[in-house]
Amino acid sequence: MTGAAVTRACALSDLVDGEPLGVDIGDVPVVLVRQGEQVHALRNWCSHAAVALSEGELTRRGLECWLHGSCFDLRTGLPSSPPATDPIPVYPVTVDGDDVHVDVTSTLN
Numbered sequence: 001m002t003g004a005a006v007t008r009a010c011a012l013s014d015l016v017d018g019e020p021l022g023v024d025i026g027d028v029p030v031v032l033v034r035q036g037e038q039v040h041a042l043r044n045w046c047s048h049a050a051v052a053l054s055e056g057e058l059t060r061r062g063l064e065c066w067l068h069g070s071c072f073d074l075r076t077g078l079p080s081s082p083p084a085t086d087p088i089p090v091y092p093v094t095v096d097g098d099d100v101h102v103d104v105t106s107t108l109n
């Protein structure tokens with residue numbers, strides 16, 4: 001644990017590689033995506049029409065919104081294709097053993 005703002009989101013073993021998982025951290029909806037030993041955390045909220053991205057799927061271009069197909073880069077939060085044009089917040093993640101911690105009080109983008 002690195003500070004009061006960092007919250008345990010889930011166990012690393014709860015995450016299936018490439019399968020998005022939605023969690024709420026306080027009142028912030030977060031989608032977690034595991035790629036090997038790396039975990040990404042983004043706002044679970046498409047910037048186009050505010051649907052949950054955890055219902056989408058991971059593609060080569062990023063996390064794809066299930067409703068209209070915009071893909072969001074896991075590192076930058078930027079959509080690579082319309083109709084979404086605005087990025088979504090990307091949160092810092094730390095993995096400590098089997099614990100995945102996310103800080104929703106700061107962003108990486």
Ligand code: FES
Pocket residue numbers: 046047048049050051065066067068069070082083084
């Ligand atoms: S709601 Fe996500 S692309 Fe339209």
